[in-house]
Amino acid sequence: MAGGQGQGHPSRRMFLRAGLSTGTAIIGAGGAWAAGDPANQPPNVPDWSRYLGDGVAVRAYGKPSKHEAHVVRRDVEWLTASRESSVSFTPLHELDGIITPNGLCFERHHAGIAEIDPADYRLILHGLVDKPLIFTLDDLKRFPRVNRAYFCECAANSGMEWRGAQLNGCQYTHGMVHCVMYTGVPLKLLLQEAGLKANAKWLLLEGADAAAMTRSLPLQKALDDALVAYRMNGEMLRPENGYPARIVLPGWEANMWVKWLRRIEVGDEPWHHREETSKYTDLLANGKARRFTFVMDAKSVITSPSPQAPLNHKKGFTVLSGLAWSGRGKIQRVDVSLDGGRNWRTARLDGPVWDKALTRFYYEFDWDGRELLLQSRAMDETGYVQPTKAELRKVRGVNSIYHNNGIQTWHVKANGEVENVEVA
Amino acid sequence: MSRWRERVIAPFRHPRRADAPRAALEIRDRKPNGSLLGSAIPALRFAAAGMTMWLATLAGAQADASGKRFNIGREAMAEEIAGWDIDVRPDGRGLPVGKGTVKEGESLYIERCAACHGEFGESAGRWPILAGGEGTLASHDPVKSIGSYWPYASTVLDYIRRAMPFGNAQSLTNDELYAVTAYVLYLNDAIKDEAFELSDKNFLSVKLPNEANFFDDDRETSEKHFWTKEPCMANCAAGEARIVGRARALDVTPEEGKAPKVE
Structure with a gap:
């Protein structure tokens, strides 16, 4: 290593010489070509090609590159009174594929994160059962388990947009959704273990957080595809996502996916608790409110370009990318419009198209450098077509807060900047 | 609950048994929403034909939630359930034994609740409003309070x-719970008399006025027109699209470096 430090100088001088002859061409290319430190770029040899880096296990639990530090969950301070009862949003514009990294899954807590010692974890299952049971975490792990990737979307995702374009970024307009591979026990196996009484019709799911979050769940869903999950993307659930166990209800609103699950009571009627009466009911224009709107309607959003992911090149080949999902099944097709919904072309679905999971779509085109009004429109296998915001407001009014799945419009300007807009 | 020692009962298991149900589940669960469940079970039995008899029995049982048990976990004791079973239903199921007056509730409320919810339930800052807003639900600015x-x-x-x-x-305490609840209901005119003592005995006499205005999810009929199957692809509206609203006009999006400090 002797003399190693000194070797940097000749290479920098070399660049200066090279720069004199080629500098104009490099600067002329603009954008990414002008960024960074020329000393690290050809023909020069950067430090990372010369000196040893960290060894193994120095980064015992690996983190993203320090250059990706901006890829984080963010919150909107004015939305809520405190961070303990609030939400943070997934940076959808920075992600690709369909799986959300664990540390970027949006958070919604009602009384902060419950930090549970797995040795003290207990799940009580009681009510209209033959034998009330109590399980440890190890007990849950002994049951037959399944692996399933599902999207999880807060019913209030896009809720701030009911009255018009408000937040400038798909992280904020659509970031209350994530999709991970869960490992867990089918809930029906736990119910089978306790034995259901003949009059069992509803379950109460309860969390161990300081809000003891509860939701009523129809028994039919519990026997269909509900899971008690303890892993996400292979590792144990993150504390902010319900460690050590949560309910997974494919296609249904995330509020019901009770985290830090501590108790399941079997009953014959719904409980009408706070989160299914005062909240998570959809107020219509006539003052009446729809309740038990469990299923998430088909929805899509273009994640790039989007306000936080502007086009960073002049006209030319462009990859438009986005996500689509439906609580009723698989995504069948996604259409994309470049002119605010006048004309549509069918996008390319890439990667797995799974039941009730995020689905990735792309539309590649030659951008002529003119302004664009980008939209995407999802269709699911039941024939449901994602409505425009106008169509949705016509039947729901603007006071719903929840279940806003209207078509999003992004305005791409000639300079590549993107803004959240509404069109007519 | 730590005083309740877990008694681990580990009955003898066939070494292959742990894997068997997993394989069975994979076969069954790949079928969408039960419609093919019927055909999955014979296939599964066929697959199990070369295996031991108990596998077929177990796999059949898994399709039926009242079937075979794994003997995992133990019976929950009444005391354990009582400590966590705190839910109450509209029909009064789960109401704890207790009582408290509006007057008693008022001082508790002022001491422990008013800082966030306001002295009269009007809310402080962005904390949830508890009272007021009658007659606003169909307006442009609905106020969704308890009352x-x-x-x-x-x-x-x-x-x-x-x-x-x-x-x-x-x-x-349960008595404090009834007292505070009584006061909050009083703020909403659901209880009129300051001297009223709310208890598990008379709780069902208190009604809220908006109950009849809730209805169950009917989107699949009321929004049937969204199942259009073949949407418009070309010239879907007259003229060029024009922008009628912009997020930047509101300027409420958080900006880089301006987020509040996390403690």
Whole structure:
């Protein structure tokens, strides 16, 4: 290593010489070509090609590159009174594929994160059962388990947009959704273990957080595809996502996916608790409110370009990318419009198209450098077509807060900047 | 609950048994929403034909929630359930034994609730409003309070019992719970008399006015027109699209470096 430090100088001088002859061409290319430190770029040899880096296990639990530090969950301070009862949003514009990294899954807590010692974890299952049971975490792990990737979307995702374009970024307009591979026990196996009484019709799911979050769940869903999950993307659930166990209800609103699950009571009627009466009911224009709107309607959003992911090149080949999902099944097709919904072309679905999971779509085109009004429109296998915001407001009014799945419009300007807009 | 020792009962298991149900589940669960469930079971039995008899029995049982048990976990004791079973239903199921007057509730409320919810339930800052807003639900600015929106008084008692006061949940005695609930219902005119003593005996006499305005999810009929199957692809509206609203006009998006500090 002797003399190693000194070797940097000749290479920098070399660049200066090279720069004199080629500098104009490099600067002329603009954008990414002008960024960074020329000393690290050809023909020069950067430090990372010369000196040893960290060894193994120095980064015992690996983190993203320090250059990706901006890829984080963010919150909107004015939305809520405190961070303990609030939400943070997934940076959808920075992600690709369909799986959300664990540390970027949006958070919604009602009384902060419950930090549970797995040795003290207990799940009580009681009510209209033959034998009330109590399980440890190890007990849950002994049951037959399944692996399933599902999207999880807060019913209030896009809720701030009911009255018009408000937040400038798909992280904020659509970031209350994530999709991970869960490992867990089918809930029906736990119910089978306790034995259901003949009059069992509803379950109460309860969390161990300081809000003891509860939701009523129809028994039919519990026997269909509900899971008690303890892993996400292979590792144990993150504390902010319900460690050590949560309910997974494919296609249904995330509020019901009770985290830090501590108790399941079997009953014959719904409980009408706070989160299914005062909240998570959809107020219509006539003052009446729809309740038990469990299923998430088909929805899509273009994640790039989007306000936080502007086009960073002049006209030319462009990859438009986005996500689509439906609580009723698989995504069948996604259409994309470049002119605010006048004309549509069918996008390319890439990667797995799974039941009730995020689905990735792309539309590649030659951008002529003119302004664009980008939209995407999802269709699911039941024939449901994602409505425009106008169509949705016509039947729901603007006071719903929840279940806003209207078509999003992004305005791409000639300079590549993107803004959240509404069109007519 | 730590005083309850877990008694681990580990009955003898066939070494292959742990894997068998997993394979069975994979076969069955790949079928969408039960429609093919019927055909999955014979296939599964066929697959099991070369295996031991118990596998076929177990796999069949898994399609039926009242079937075979794994003998995992243990019976929950009544005391354990009682410590965590705090839910209350509109029909009064789950109401704890207790009582408290509006007057008693007022001083508790001022001490432990008013800082966030306001002295009269009008809310401080962005904390939830508890009272007021009657007659606003069909307006452009609906106020969803207990009195104007919530369908059931039981929800109030249940929620206070499980989650309030915020940051010190499950700290109220049952009598305090009834007293605070009585005061909050009084703020909403659901209880008129300051001297009224709310208890598990008379709780069902308290009604909230908006109950009839809730209805169950009907999107699949009321929004049937969204199942258009073949949407328009070309010239879907007259003229060029024009921008009628912009996020930047509102300027409410958080900016880089301006987020509040996390403690």
